[in-house]
Amino acid sequence: MRAIRQYEFGPPQRLRYERVDDPAPGPGQVRIAVAAAGVHFIDTAIRAGRRFGPPLPSLPMTPGREVAGLVESIGDGVDPAWLGVDVVAHLGMASGGYAELAVADVAALHRRSGLDPSAAVAMVGTGRTTMGLLGLAALRPDDVVLVTSAAGGIGTLLVQAARAVGATVIGVAGGAEKIRRVLLNGASIVADYTGSGWYGAVREQLYGRRVSVVFDGVGGSVATSALRLLGDGGRMLTFGWSSGASMEYDADEVAARGIKVVNALAAPMPPARELAAQALAEATAGRWVPAVQAFPLASAAEAHQALEERRTSGKVVLLPAH
Numbered sequence: 001m002r003a004i005r006q007y008e009f010g011p012p013q014r015l016r017y018e019r020v021d022d023p024a025p026g027p028g029q030v031r032i033a034v035a036a037a038g039v040h041f042i043d044t045a046i047r048a049g050r051r052f053g054p055p056l057p058s059l060p061m062t063p064g065r066e067v068a069g070l071v072e073s074i075g076d077g078v079d080p081a082w083l084g085v086d087v088v089a090h091l092g093m094a095s096g097g098y099a100e101l102a103v104a105d106v107a108a109l110h111r112r113s114g115l116d117p118s119a120a121v122a123m124v125g126t127g128r129t130t131m132g133l134l135g136l137a138a139l140r141p142d143d144v145v146l147v148t149s150a151a152g153g154i155g156t157l158l159v160q161a162a163r164a165v166g167a168t169v170i171g172v173a174g175g176a177e178k179i180r181r182v183l184l185n186g187a188s189i190v191a192d193y194t195g196s197g198w199y200g201a202v203r204e205q206l207y208g209r210r211v212s213v214v215f216d217g218v219g220g221s222v223a224t225s226a227l228r229l230l231g232d233g234g235r236m237l238t239f240g241w242s243s244g245a246s247m248e249y250d251a252d253e254v255a256a257r258g259i260k261v262v263n264a265l266a267a268p269m270p271p272a273r274e275l276a277a278q279a280l281a282e283a284t285a286g287r288w289v290p291a292v293q294a295f296p297l298a299s300a301a302e303a304h305q306a307l308e309e310r311r312t313s314g315k316v317v318l319l320p321a322h
Contacts, residue, residue, distance in 0.1 A: 002320070003099035004300045007060045009049025012304040015063070015098075017297070023096065023103045025075035030082055030106055032089065035117035037097040037297070038066030038125050039316040041242060044304050054093060063300075064097020064318070066090055066125045067104065068117035078106050086112040088120035090128075090276060098300055100320045110277060115284050122290035122315035126153040127279025130288075132269040133237055134161055136262060137213055141166035146202070146211045146226055148218045149242060150187060151178035153315035156291040158215050159185050164287065170202055170211065172222070174310060181291065181313055193218070199225040210234070220245035233258040239265060242310060294319050 005016050025031045043063050049056060068088040074080065089104040096102045112120045133154070139145065145162040149155045150171030162169045163186045171187030173179055174194045183190050189205045191198040210231025216223045219241030227236055227249055236259065238247065254261060269275065282288040291314025295303040298321070306312050 001100040003062045012301040015301040027076040029075040030071045031073035032069040033072045035069040036121045037064045037318045038121040062096045067097045067102045068120040088124045090124045118292045118317045123279040123283045124276045128275035130157040131275040131279045139165045143167040143212045145213045146170040148172045148216045150182045151313045193222045219243045223247035235260045237262045237264045
């Protein structure tokens with residue numbers, strides 16, 4: 001099979017497209033003919049050799065932890081009924097997704113029920129995170145919700161979910177094309193955070209109302225400005241820092257205003273598998289429509305570079321040629 005291999009940490013060019021031996025499923029595992037593999041921002045950090053929590057993996061390796069496709073082989077102890085089933089799986093801290101074939105534990109499998117492979121990959125990772133964020137936020141119809149990186153994979157789903165609740169939604173993204181996508185996705189107010197006046201423009205369009213909930217995956221000055229738009233008693237949920245910088249704020253002032261800042265990456269949530277199943281159900285029912293940007297598997301390095309340079313919209317996926 002063909003797969004992406006990494007032999008040393010460093011820039012995107014460290015990812016090589018090569019022919020390797022087919023993996024064999026072990027006991028309790030299946031082998032999936034991969035139709036789509038997810039690319040996560042964490043993948044880029046691991047590739048570069050940056051610690052984000054767990055120890056860095058041993059090299060060489062094939063990256064990728066989210067795959068969708070057809071079960072074409074099973075290991076010992078696996079029910080033969082899984083053969084030929086369309087599935088999606090999150091491989092956890094294991095790797096091997098950037099490939100034409102990937103091995104997954106049978107316990108990690110979800111049936112796709114007709115859902116497009118790329119959409120399913122988006123749900124099993126990005127979707128489950130979104131579901132967890134929504135559980136923490138407990139949105140209400142009277143909320144005014146601001147989503148930074150609103151054209152991203154999580155941001156796209158957050159805008160849809162907040163609108164479905166009946167909340168007023170502000171979508172903030174970088175660049176005219178991303179803003180157009182956010183507007184089409186249903187945000188009531190949009191703003192381009194690459195412009196210096198976006199904070200004032202949003203405040204003007206609120207006509208005296210204050211933001212009650214912020215979802216932020218950007219960090220840095222964008223997050224700081226979003227925090228300034230929060231009214232007293234508001235809540236801010238952070239889930240990433242695509243800008244490469246953390247948010248700076250006066251903790252005493254925030255506490256005095258009754259604002260709750262939650263690091264969603266460290267907050268207690270339901271089991272990941274449960275969240276993924278809920279997200280898949282939302283997409284299968286058509287209530288969530290993920291945005292996806294696809295690259296050929298052979299172009300994994302280009303996908304990583306585009307993601308790091310914030311030139312992508314929606315969930316980034318790799319498509320093997322087969």
